[in-house]
Amino acid sequence: MKKLINTAETVLEDALAGVAAAHPELAVDLANRVITRAVRPSAPKVALVSGGGSGHEPLHGGFVGPGMLDAACPGEVFTSPVPDQMLAAAKAVDSGAGVVFVVKNYTGDVMNFELAAELAAEEGIEVRTVLVDDDVAVEDSTWTAGRRGTGATVLVEKIAGALAERGAPLDEVAALGERVNAASRSFAIALTAATVPAAGRPGFDLAEDEIEVGVGIHGEPGRRREKLRPARELVAEVVETVLADHRLTAGDSVIALVNGLGGTPLMELYIVFGEVAARLAEHGVTVARSLVGNYVTSLDMAGFSLTLTRADERLLELWDAPVDTPALKRA
Amino acid sequence: MKKLINTAETVLEDALAGVAAAHPELAVDLANRVITRAVRPSAPKVALVSGGGSGHEPLHGGFVGPGMLDAACPGEVFTSPVPDQMLAAAKAVDSGAGVVFVVKNYTGDVMNFELAAELAAEEGIEVRTVLVDDDVAVEDSTWTAGRRGTGATVLVEKIAGALAERGAPLDEVAALGERVNAASRSFAIALTAATVPAAGRPGFDLAEDEIEVGVGIHGEPGRRREKLRPARELVAEVVETVLADHRLTAGDSVIALVNGLGGTPLMELYIVFGEVAARLAEHGVTVARSLVGNYVTSLDMAGFSLTLTRADERLLELWDAPVDTPALKRA
Amino acid sequence: MDVDTRLAEAWVRAIAAAVEREHERLTELDSAIGDGDHGSNLRRGFAAVLTALDGPDAPAPAGPGTVLTRTGSTLISKVGGASGPIYGKAFRAIGAALPQPGEAPADAAGFGEALAAGLRAVRELGKAEPGDKTVVDAWTPALAAYREAVAGGAGLPEAAEAAAGGAERGALDTVPLQARKGRASYLGPRSVGHQDPGATSTALLFRALAEATAAAAGTPGPSGS
Amino acid sequence: MDVDTRLAEAWVRAIAAAVEREHERLTELDSAIGDGDHGSNLRRGFAAVLTALDGPDAPAPAGPGTVLTRTGSTLISKVGGASGPIYGKAFRAIGAALPQPGEAPADAAGFGEALAAGLRAVRELGKAEPGDKTVVDAWTPALAAYREAVAGGAGLPEAAEAAAGGAERGALDTVPLQARKGRASYLGPRSVGHQDPGATSTALLFRALAEATAAAAGTPGPSGS
Ligand SMILES: Nc1ncnc2c1ncn2[C@@H]1O[C@H](COP(=O)(O)OP(=O)(O)O)[C@@H](O)[C@H]1O
Ligand SMILES: Nc1ncnc2c1ncn2[C@@H]1O[C@H](COP(=O)(O)OP(=O)(O)O)[C@@H](O)[C@H]1O
Ligand SMILES: [Mg+2]
Ligand SMILES: [Mg+2]
Ligand SMILES: [Mg+2]
Numbered sequence A, B: 001m002k003k004l005i006n007t008a009e010t011v012l013e014d015a016l017a018g019v020a021a022a023h024p025e026l027a028v029d030l031a032n033r034v035i036t037r038a039v040r041p042s043a044p045k046v047a048l049v050s051g052g053g054s055g056h057e058p059l060h061g062g063f064v065g066p067g068m069l070d071a072a073c074p075g076e077v078f079t080s081p082v083p084d085q086m087l088a089a090a091k092a093v094d095s096g097a098g099v100v101f102v103v104k105n106y107t108g109d110v111m112n113f114e115l116a117a118e119l120a121a122e123e124g125i126e127v128r129t130v131l132v133d134d135d136v137a138v139e140d141s142t143w144t145a146g147r148r149g150t151g152a153t154v155l156v157e158k159i160a161g162a163l164a165e166r167g168a169p170l171d172e173v174a175a176l177g178e179r180v181n182a183a184s185r186s187f188a189i190a191l192t193a194a195t196v197p198a199a200g201r202p203g204f205d206l207a208e209d210e211i212e213v214g215v216g217i218h219g220e221p222g223r224r225r226e227k228l229r230p231a232r233e234l235v236a237e238v239v240e241t242v243l244a245d246h247r248l249t250a251g252d253s254v255i256a257l258v259n260g261l262g263g264t265p266l267m268e269l270y271i272v273f274g275e276v277a278a279r280l281a282e283h284g285v286t287v288a289r290s291l292v293g294n295y296v297t298s299l300d301m302a303g304f305s306l307t308l309t310r311a312d313e314r315l316l317e318l319w320d321a322p323v324d325t326p327a328l329k330r331a
Numbered sequence C, D: 001m002d003v004d005t006r007l008a009e010a011w012v013r014a015i016a017a018a019v020e021r022e023h024e025r026l027t028e029l030d031s032a033i034g035d036g037d038h039g040s041n042l043r044r045g046f047a048a049v050l051t052a053l054d055g056p057d058a059p060a061p062a063g064p065g066t067v068l069t070r071t072g073s074t075l076i077s078k079v080g081g082a083s084g085p086i087y088g089k090a091f092r093a094i095g096a097a098l099p100q101p102g103e104a105p106a107d108a109a110g111f112g113e114a115l116a117a118g119l120r121a122v123r124e125l126g127k128a129e130p131g132d133k134t135v136v137d138a139w140t141p142a143l144a145a146y147r148e149a150v151a152g153g154a155g156l157p158e159a160a161e162a163a164a165g166g167a168e169r170g171a172l173d174t175v176p177l178q179a180r181k182g183r184a185s186y187l188g189p190r191s192v193g194h195q196d197p198g199a200t201s202t203a204l205l206f207r208a209l210a211e212a213t214a215a216a217a218g219t220p221g222p223s224g225s
């Protein structure tokens, strides 16, 4: 394992120290492991709190700031944070208008946020939870823990964050978050496995010509193993898979996120995006907005995910709203 | 070689097609391989043109936009662009106020931009060239091609770009670019080699516990091979190396860029930045501004570079000026 | 043998030692069908539990129930992931099911009820059925074997030994199962052929109970045996 | 033998064929002490040169000088990197040094002057001295051997053969050198022990000249031999 770390045990605290040093616009509570905005919103507003295992940076800490999250709770690598963190975050950012937890659908995250919601309620904080479950690689959700939450998280946090910033009430912000999630589908392909620092070696072995199709963001293997093929073919398959589930049709318009999993150069992500745009054009689907880069990563995993969110005027307008976070900015 | 590409021969054109599809705010001339702003500045201004081999994304195309570059010329992977590209770029963006070429100091880049400058002069375009050579790993510049241009390029392009945006004359913009370069020093460490698509395999072989110290951004081996050590120790060495050359002393303040080489997760870059901040604090050097992320990459190479630019009021004020490019935004 | 504070602490310490010894194996199992952190999750959690027991700020526990509820709370506060709430809630439920200080301490049968409360808590939180390839698949046969032993007249050490055997068989029996809960479920049929990490740690937990009770039986403590 | 249009074209085609054959080796050498693109750079460049010669838009060349200056211009426009301008300027200089259409064609001695002009262009642009581990280290001995052969009365094919030998020796002789120009110079002492890719491609270029002139000598063209 080759990593720029001090020890496997201290990756989270060391990384948080770096975030604190790099971002005066954020306040990092190292003891509670909570990242908030350094400058509180001037008026009371619904607060957005998210969190999850670390190793997905810039998610979630990189999305804290005006127009998006109020707080993020980073857990250990690929491990849901603990309820105490979310409670501390909720207490730190609640202005009385209530708190929305944005939770990616993983057993651990769901359970821990659930416990936190109970604790917050006991402290008199109103909490709504938006569950993100956009990954269509998880095919049979009756017989699984349900679809995983992946790339759509960025869209939920951005769009619901924009609405919260405008002073919308708690239920409305949560409902919009749910709508964005319902309008989103994702699918990912990995070229290499991720190495969890504490595990010390890659989660699975792939031959020089093999890929994992339908992976999540926690280094787990995908639905199946295939041979590497040209980007055009891989993307065509990914687009077909997403569209098959999404029922997007000619005339629809989408926000498209081509997301790197951490180890893939931007140049390749642009090649992928070019293919995505071409395939969608063939289907008559318009790419109204797009985002290409590393947003929801999986440590050093090479590969990409595609997220398509069906767009309408309102979502686009909120997507375009100003945002000022370390990883997403718009004037 | 595992890459999300169609063919090794078409990576550049396929990536440019993706850039064109992803960024309506850019105009991509696929035939000439020139990226410009889609919307021209309203008033005549000095135009900044940069370029270099591809594989360093987001450099340079990702820095085209208000407040930074007017045009970028991407060459083949790790290969300087050709003079025709820079000439086409200069013709496309010159408003009569002249053009500054920002050139990283590599034999190929220098030669090709030199030829381009001659051609541009023949067409009546006034050109100044700012050479970026910040990499202190190249120790004995009398016996080499001189210091390489690496991370400082981002600072030169941002700061000179801000000045150009305000309407400063050609010589002033070029002089400021040179001043930023002179105030900057960089050093890089690689944990893995980069794989050039056309070569098909890594540029060098590293054992599971080895690193290359003092690498450039073209996949070439560094000054020496060492054993991997904790981030704290690696960073301490890098900071010492840069400071030794830079003669920064207590009370000085810097803009610090911790830059990922393409294959290193953001979490590790934050760990590195935390260590950089701690070491600089020990030296009494203030980090006035910082940037952590993938800005000047080397395909899929894992590792980081550190760039320190001595800051003064004027540089900071221009660093803080608005910028709106795909990879760097500030309101 | 009754369940006293000392036994409760000994059990928790034995789990911590087992986790320290076996965390690499747990992580390896979790790498195969999960995300490769189960060992480090429990290790972090039980290290914190030991600190809570032994640290300078540790209050003297008011009884075995308190030891176990505090263990559960610490796991919830320190582990995260799926196993944090699951084991955390389980220990809190076990602790809550034990008699209060002043009441008569739990005997083998009473402790069986507490273990059952633990399983109920796991199932309530995680909604897993037996056969879903989770903690439940080790805990269920462990509890059944424990009860059968008690019904046959066994004391706590023997019943715990039976439970450990049951948990270990249950963990092994997860190998051919296709996961339907937790991360492993994402793998679909590819989860078949691997032992579930959580069921495996549950087996460690019951093996630790067998060790702690056997040791208590061998070295009579203040409460005798 | 004089240098006519057909010979100039044959030379360029022979280089293109050699580059197509050897590009992987050139890239491999460049991977060791450079950035692993020298083979693909020249391959891209000479493919474009062939298109410029043969493509539908190719104008009929007005003479051997035009063939070579056009080759140089195409390399400059298509290659990039260090080798693009270096070889581009070299071919442009060689072409410019050849007699204009209407003038008496260059003989072996005249062509030697053109090759010398090529080397001057390389050195003017790149500022490399012999021993810096560059193209110059193959071109210099190639030119010396060529001139020596011509001084000894050799015709063009024999002189070219001598030049090819000189270039190949020169390329081999770069192995022990420490690079002082180009990317390889960044490696410092670590550049020692590797053959320079650019010197190696220069050897291909002179070997192609030997082949083309030998073929022209064997199969008399319009200009005879
Ligand atoms: N719904 C559930 N009910 C019971 N146990 C579960 C459930 N989901 C997961 N588990 C257990 O949790 C274990 C994984 O724990 P751990 O790796 O620590 O958490 P995570 O899956 O969040 O990384 C699995 O092996 C499984 O036994
Ligand atoms: N200053 C120079 N003068 C002459 N030849 C040079 C000089 N610098 C580099 N070269 C030659 O260029 C070769 C590398 O070419 P190439 O790989 O195509 O370009 P780049 O180095 O830009 O990647 C080197 O092997 C060397 O022979
Ligand atoms: Mg986990
Ligand atoms: Mg090159
Ligand atoms: Mg796990």
Ligand SMILES: [Mg+2]
Pocket: D030, D034, D035, D036, D037, D038, D081
């Ligand atoms: Mg090269």
